Amino acid sequence: MLLRMIRGVLFHQKSKMLLIALTIALGASLATGMLNVVLGVEEKVNKELKNYGANIVVKPKDSSLLSDIYDVGEGSQLNTAYLREDELGRLKTIFWAFNIVDFTPFLDAQAVLSDGSAARLTGTWFNHHLDLPTGESLDAGVVGMRSWWDITEGRWLDEKDGDAQAEIMAGSALAQRMGWHAGDTVRLSVSDEEAEVTVVGIYDAGGEEDDQLFAALDLVQALTGRENRVASIEVSALTTPDNELARRAARNPAALSSRDYETWYCTAYVSAICYQIQEVITGSVASAVRKVAESEGTILDKTKLLMILITALSLIGSALGISNLVTASVMERAKEIGLLKAIGAKDRSITGVVMTEILITALAGFAAGYFLGFGFAQLIGQSVFGSSIDMDPRVAPIVAGLIALVTIAGSLPAIRMVLRLRPAEVLHGGH
Amino acid sequence: MSLLELRNVSKIYGELKALDNVSIHVDQGEWVAIMGPSGSGKSTMMNIIGCMDKPTSGQVLLDGVDIARESSKRLTDIRRDKIGLIFQQFHMVSYLTAVENVMVSQYYHSMPDEKEALEALERVGLRERARHLPSQLSGGEQQRVCVARALINHPELILADEPTGNLDEANENIVLDLFAQLHREGTTLIVVTHDPEVADAAQRTIVLEHGKLLKEVVNEHFGE
Numbered sequence: 001m002l003l004r005m006i007r008g009v010l011f012h013q014k015s016k017m018l019l020i021a022l023t024i025a026l027g028a029s030l031a032t033g034m035l036n037v038v039l040g041v042e043e044k045v046n047k048e049l050k051n052y053g054a055n056i057v058v059k060p061k062d063s064s065l066l067s068d069i070y071d072v073g074e075g076s077q078l079n080t081a082y083l084r085e086d087e088l089g090r091l092k093t094i095f096w097a098f099n100i101v102d103f104t105p106f107l108d109a110q111a112v113l114s115d116g117s118a119a120r121l122t123g124t125w126f127n128h129h130l131d132l133p134t135g136e137s138l139d140a141g142v143v144g145m146r147s148w149w150d151i152t153e154g155r156w157l158d159e160k161d162g163d164a165q166a167e168i169m170a171g172s173a174l175a176q177r178m179g180w181h182a183g184d185t186v187r188l189s190v191s192d193e194e195a196e197v198t199v200v201g202i203y204d205a206g207g208e209e210d211d212q213l214f215a216a217l218d219l220v221q222a223l224t225g226r227e228n229r230v231a232s233i234e235v236s237a238l239t240t241p242d243n244e245l246a247r248r249a250a251r252n253p254a255a256l257s258s259r260d261y262e263t264w265y266c267t268a269y270v271s272a273i274c275y276q277i278q279e280v281i282t283g284s285v286a287s288a289v290r291k292v293a294e295s296e297g298t299i300l301d302k303t304k305l306l307m308i309l310i311t312a313l314s315l316i317g318s319a320l321g322i323s324n325l326v327t328a329s330v331m332e333r334a335k336e337i338g339l340l341k342a343i344g345a346k347d348r349s350i351t352g353v354v355m356t357e358i359l360i361t362a363l364a365g366f367a368a369g370y371f372l373g374f375g376f377a378q379l380i381g382q383s384v385f386g387s388s389i390d391m392d393p394r395v396a397p398i399v400a401g402l403i404a405l406v407t408i409a410g411s412l413p414a415i416r417m418v419l420r421l422r423p424a425e426v427l428h429g430g431h
Numbered sequence: 432m433s434l435l436e437l438r439n440v441s442k443i444y445g446e447l448k449a450l451d452n453v454s455i456h457v458d459q460g461e462w463v464a465i466m467g468p469s470g471s472g473k474s475t476m477m478n479i480i481g482c483m484d485k486p487t488s489g490q491v492l493l494d495g496v497d498i499a500r501e502s503s504k505r506l507t508d509i510r511r512d513k514i515g516l517i518f519q520q521f522h523m524v525s526y527l528t529a530v531e532n533v534m535v536s537q538y539y540h541s542m543p544d545e546k547e548a549l550e551a552l553e554r555v556g557l558r559e560r561a562r563h564l565p566s567q568l569s570g571g572e573q574q575r576v577c578v579a580r581a582l583i584n585h586p587e588l589i590l591a592d593e594p595t596g597n598l599d600e601a602n603e604n605i606v607l608d609l610f611a612q613l614h615r616e617g618t619t620l621i622v623v624t625h626d627p628e629v630a631d632a633a634q635r636t637i638v639l640e641h642g643k644l645l646k647e648v649v650n651e652h653f654g655e
Binding site: 001002004005008009011012335336338339340341342343344345346347349422423424427 | 478481483484504507508510511512516518520522523524525526527531534535536537538539540543580
């Protein structure tokens, strides 16, 4: 009988129930879309921010100390300590290996050009192929780490090209000053060594790098006689925004309790990743590029907050819509409800019938909204981040719970009306 | 033996005395009509007897229980177990068929039994119309479905408020014949009406005016 009554109401008031389902579907779709984006946004925003440079710099312990005390840069005569190039693959063996998106080593030298002027020559990886001890392989280098460079002439230096050892890339300001163009051959001298190299590309970095030359690391190591040596490593890593634990750990990990240490070590805080990098790169000091790391965290937090606010507002809107529609439905059925009370239906039976109708409608609205929300998340993913957003399995139960809460909260005024309704008042006059 | 007794019952809405110190009694198996002009307190009395309202003062004894002192929840139970209600506007659940409308009453009383509900419809001459929706039934047919719904749980008291008020003469006679049949079977009937012909069908008529009991008239020609 209950099923017949519920089926009857659902069909009899189908336009109203459809409106309720639509309201719920809209709330559910926004909640699904936003929550999927919120849960997936960390990686997306991090990747997006990684396009603007490294967030960790690794230096030799001694050079780091000197630069901290005397504020000396790379290339200085004081800077005599180096890291080992053959240890770079270890970066992909740390606990947070999968969070290491890209990295590249640097070795600077002072190059004297054909007109006698000096320019900074930086040896680095461009698209360096690495076979890792884990059996995996990857390409790392400035092609990924300096993705914002605008190649105004020529192309990126390609390490897979056999002539990479005799090629350089020149900054746009330097190239203009020297009158160089892509394809030109130029002579460089570093210390007592001389090299004839081809300018394969001219880039515009929008900064001091426009006055520099970039060459394959092997070439600069050969010219400076520093085989297997690198002066610094820039690492781009996906990180979790710092919290109080991360800040305490960054000051001194040894001061943490064993439980806090474990939590910190197993969370992708920039300080935890730095710590783990130091564990695998001999004689190194890894430090966060604090400004980048902090703004990443701030942007991420603000993005998440904005999306959570949109979700909350959409759910409040849905609750108000549900409240109006369910109340209108109950008002329309006042005589029917009064009749059921008159023939002996208890308040809880009628409330049960009304709530079951609404929850069935809510279920249909949730199902439609969930899939709509998935599409909505993809739309955001493609238009904002240029990639799809994975469906997080946590979203379905969270949205289902939220929709149940919103539906119940939205139905409360109508339920109050049902409980207050007196059959004598709706079936005939009070007196 | 009294099934229903009202002792000094008053119902006051603000300054209006809808019922003013009314005392009546209805015996088990009796057929009583309550008459009076509009505003005389008929509907108020029906609401109180039908456990849908409480008096401001006085006692309402139904089967020995003072329903004026019962909680709303308990009044619902009493209404469900002891009273069959019939209204002037033949209130039915619009999306349920005739037989389902009868079964709703069974559902809230005990267990829905379609066979029994169909028998009740047969009794009011609507077996063939059992699968029709209220919108597909005439006014007279709808009221007969309401009679079937009122008697399905074998109540001790059938309480009808202007049951023929919206019916033509033919349907009025059908409904009154059904009441006579129920009366013969021992069901107590209280019919609120302003129609003297309907009142004449009852054993006794209680006349109200301005909320007060004006007179009681015994129908000496009852059963003729």
